[in-house]
Amino acid sequence: MNKKIAILGAGSWGTALALLAARNGCQTLLWGHNLEHMMALAKDRQNKRYLPEHYFPATLAVTSDLNEVAAFSKLLLVCVPSHAFKKTLIELKPYLSNEIKIAWASKGFNPDDGSLLHEIVADIFSPQTPAAILSGPTFAHEVAENLPTAITIASSQPGFAKQLSYILHGGQFRTYTSADVVGVEVGGAVKNVLAIAAGIADGLGFGANTRAALITRGLNEIIRLGVELGGKQETFMGLAGLGDLILTCTDNQSRNRRFGLALGLGKDRITAMQEIGQEIEGISAAKETLLLARKHGIDMPITEQTYKVLYENLAPLTAVQNLLAREQKAES
Template structure:
């Protein structure tokens, strides 16, 4: 695909991230349709020409269309981008598959997380719900929706087992200050995008307890080791985890208060309950769902993931933030690697 070719793209999911990506694609010159699952949200987007809830200060480009009737837009689309929370990912893919034949369309997602019920990576879900032999792409990296919507410099990765598909999505997004790199390790990219949210909760707790910059650095570096250990179950390469979708995303999410997972950890440190903290944030905290999946798989496989384990017990209300920190500090001495 030439970068000058106008593509018809449907973005499924009008949260902060889906809206930001739709805005960027429209600014890049593509014909973009944005879909939201709530009729009330759709009407607000149509009337206001901006996402009042998530990105109130960014107005939509004229070329960005809001979808009321999804089927015609899907039928006409060259590409479908799914940007919904992980727990509804399967449901949305099934809706798409039921509405239109997608075997010849480009399909990608920018969702970060695991499927909670089946404890599966999202490309596994896509193969089950859409097409076993289709080529899919996952888009991930160190990004905040507000900065992408403002057009600030951003770098991501487009990962697919098919080089042409990875390149298609990279070309689609590569515009102005937005750079998209390609690679083939879908599993590594997906694990990185999901696991880093758990570590962001941990660093939020640490900073909320005023344990200092040293502790934050230790959590990030040991969290990286955990992420690589866990990703090894899926055959992920160390290079992937050291790249944008692993280390890059981990550092960003753990150190900036735009991260809702970090905000969640800060609230837990102030003795808020998990439920109360999530309600106050008002958006899906993917790390809560991710840590439950990781804990179940770690128990099944006999993996030692001490930070994730303490985050799990904290999220479930089994221990306090202070107790979680004390448990980690009380661990026996061991070699770093």
């Protein structure tokens, strides 16, 4: 099999996956939209802005030219933020052949209408276009450091999942395949909202009991929504569900958790965003998740209170008190 892949998105996660593929002996092309940034990557042979000191192997090239991306490989891995996912694919489409295969490691919903990212791929290209999502408990820095990591690759076409696994699996990086695209997408999107909630609780000075309760009840919210949308319950107990949720809610490498911490400590939303200086997917995901929950009649109280903190200026402490004041009920 010809090991060749183009990765779109030169942030921390796209760069980490490009490093991984290149180290595995795959001819890799990393694309970014900012010409100045990509010229710096080409000159420095590292991404000083997001992953400094991780030097690019000879098998990793960079570009800002979509035409070059299309000519390089028919296998694309999209790592741009979810709000830029649709725009990136629309811009890319005129350069592509009908034989294209599209995977993505973006986590979130389409901000236009709350649709899942695989639905965007099917709409822009075709429902028959080979499509897959990569998700799981992964921090970019640890992947770049070559620390032991495991992810899920989900596709309705097993052969495509196996092809991606062939490129990425190896050494300290383990891949598992799945056919549950919807479940993996929902788990990856909603966990960012819950990470903000966990950060808020910790910023308010609450303890490990509170954090554990938020993670557990938050997982319940993910399962309720995910199953309603067509995901499989067992997916949410795996890497792309519980695994990613635990990671994002408990470690300060998570931008969403750090954002919540800042809010819990009394900082306003704009200040917290500026201090982090990178994409915080959970902010938009809170709105999109709540809209989906209301549309399908799913009760998601943690998500709802997080939304009110972000968009209705509800005090974080009041949000926690609202959750505690809910009517007593059976756990299941």
